[in-house]
Amino acid sequence: MKNINNYLAKVLNVPLENVDRCSLHYDAKKIPKNQFLLQYGEVCRYIYFVEKGLLKMYSIDKNGKEHIIQFAPESWLISDRSSLYFNEKSIYYIETIEDSEVLLLHVDFISKLVEQFPNSLEKSDILVQKHIKSLQDRINSLLGETAEERYLKFIKRYPDLLLRVPQWMIASYLGITPESLSRVRKELARKNFVPDNK
């Protein structure tokens, strides 16, 4: 079963026999790795659902350094919502890290869904609250957690990414230097830590 259909049925409460009909409201696109879906200064037009592959959203500071805000592997949504909802020029980039298959959901995708399947309203509200929760957690983590605590949280959130993304990208996401990440990994290895991938 396609990831999007599974997502619509399980996460957004769309009746299983109707999930195929939802495909009217999005376009699918195959995008090779290292291609942009959004660049600094553009207005973000879609929420992207990752059917296959891996995307990242990041900013670039004035020294040319990349800061990763979010990774999006299979079944994740990724978008610059501030640009999408307020029609503002984005300060972020969204780029494929691997060859990907991406579904382009329009800004009114959720409201169309709710119109057709009112039961999905509550679920879509929960999605937004979960998004807020995870952003709030991330701020707290950046303010107060050690590099090791952040790394362990990263592994929990993105268990499949450890082997899929280079170390420097993980360090960028964690807001630490690659050297600090390397120290954290050595320390965890010394303590015989094994990531618990479910």
Place this chain on the structure above:
Amino acid sequence: MKNINNYLAKVLNVPLENVDRCSLHYDAKKIPKNQFLLQYGEVCRYIYFVEKGLLKMYSIDKNGKEHIIQFAPESWLISDRSSLYFNEKSIYYIETIEDSEVLLLHVDFISKLVEQFPNSLEKSDILVQKHIKSLQDRINSLLGETAEERYLKFIKRYPDLLLRVPQWMIASYLGITPESLSRVRKELARKNFVPDNK
């Protein structure tokens, strides 16, 4: 006019002649400074609207250090939404910094409002998107901005707070040491920077 009535009319589109009726859906409370509205391990029951005074939400790390997630002066909302919506024990504290007058909005305050005044639906959606935007900005700022850039952003967001909160709290919010903040302030003074408080 009370801050809440102004907020309901201007921000949430409630017809001016009806704003007083909304007071059925909240309770008002006077709270002296340095009192808790939420403590670690409790479930957050309300969204707090600050009618008068000043609140902060923060976490305490394992070394006993306080990390400020948000300030809430007059007409701001403050709450641990993850705890409020998912009934989870909070990892945060909400505390008054000044003697305050706070309105306790129940979790269904917005939905009751929308029921009575359907025009406020769109505005309440925008509120949520704005909240997401500001959290996303904060993450980006913590990942990639210098101490000076963060401080200038703080002044813009909270123009009235510079004289109301001690320096160490501002440093905690910015995720920098009080010594770094002191350096930033000296450097700005050297450049004859004057905060533009409108």
